[in-house]
Amino acid sequence: MSNLLVTLPLQLFCHLVGTTNCIYENFNSVPGQNSVSVSEPKTLxxxxxxxxxxxxxxxxxxxxxxxxxxxxxxxxxxxxxxxxxxxxxxxxxxxxxxxxxxxxxxxxxxxxxxxxxxxxxxxxxxxxxxxxxxxxxxxxxxxxxxxxxxxxxxxxxxxxxxxxxxxxxx
Missing domain, CATH: 3.10.100.10 (Mannose-Binding Protein A, subunit A)
Known part of the structure; x- marks a missing residue:
């Protein structure tokens, strides 16, 4: 569930910008060591x-x-x-x-x-x-x-x- 909350701002950003090609990945949720690695949106x-x-x-x-x-x-x-x-x-x-x-x-x-x-x-x-x-x-x-x-x-x-x-x- 915490991974979903972490990606929510990215998902909202993608929808506000109006692109359908935003990609996000690699979520690491470890107690005391939460990090998110986000790839740049790929332009097709x-x-x-x-x-x-x-x-x-x-x-x-x-x-x-x-x-x-x-x-x-x-x-x-x-x-x-x-x-x-x-x-x-x-x-x-x-x-x-x-x-x-x-x-x-x-x-x-x-x-x-x-x-x-x-x-x-x-x-x-x-x-x-x-x-x-x-x-x-x-x-x-x-x-x-x-x-x-x-x-x-x-x-x-x-x-x-x-x-x-x-x-x-x-």
Whole structure:
């Protein structure tokens, strides 16, 4: 409860200033040694929508990239990565920025051996992913993912497509 009281002035400040992108974190409440470490509010590039409860900001780019790899490069140019939503909550948030119109590329792809699904941002294997019920993640020909309203779907990654970039809010 004391952590909530400590952050209340910051929350009020963010609302008064009128920004939706204020981030605060790292609360240390130890008897006799209370301290708060607050990160500076992160300014997001134009077009990104912040979702602080999952620590991400997403941007849908409706200008199609010719391939998955080109989409990845375009996100990097913005200081972002292709989005790698690893939960159904993040899927819903990412889908919300597309206005439900497309099935954009995401940053989850198979490793070079074609077995493990990994995050483009971290390069680490992802063992539990929010697949759509109709997905076939074991298909060896499909090495990339795109966003579907029901979850992740797999794709060959060689077609023109829109994409979603993500920035971590830390």
């Amino acid at each position: 590039p134009i077009g990104y929508v912040a979702f602080p409860d999952v620590g991400m900001a997403y941007k849908w780019t409706d200008v199609a990239a010719p391939t998955w790899n080109e989409a990845r490069k375009r996100c990097i140019l913005e200081g972002a990565n292709l989005a790698s939503p690893d939960s159904f909550k993040k899927i819903r948030y990412a889908y919300s920025v597309t206005n439900g119109k497309v099935q954009p590329y995401l940053g989850i792809h198979k490793t070079y051996d074609g077995v493990e699904w990994t995050s483009d941002r971290t390069g680490l294997p992802l063992t539990s992913l929010p697949w759509a019920p109709s997905a076939h993640p074991q298909d060896v020909e499909k090495k990339f993912t795109y966003l579907n309203v029901e979850g992740l779907r797999e794709d060959a990654g060689d077609t023109t497509g829109t994409f979603i970039c993500e920035i971590i809010l830390v």
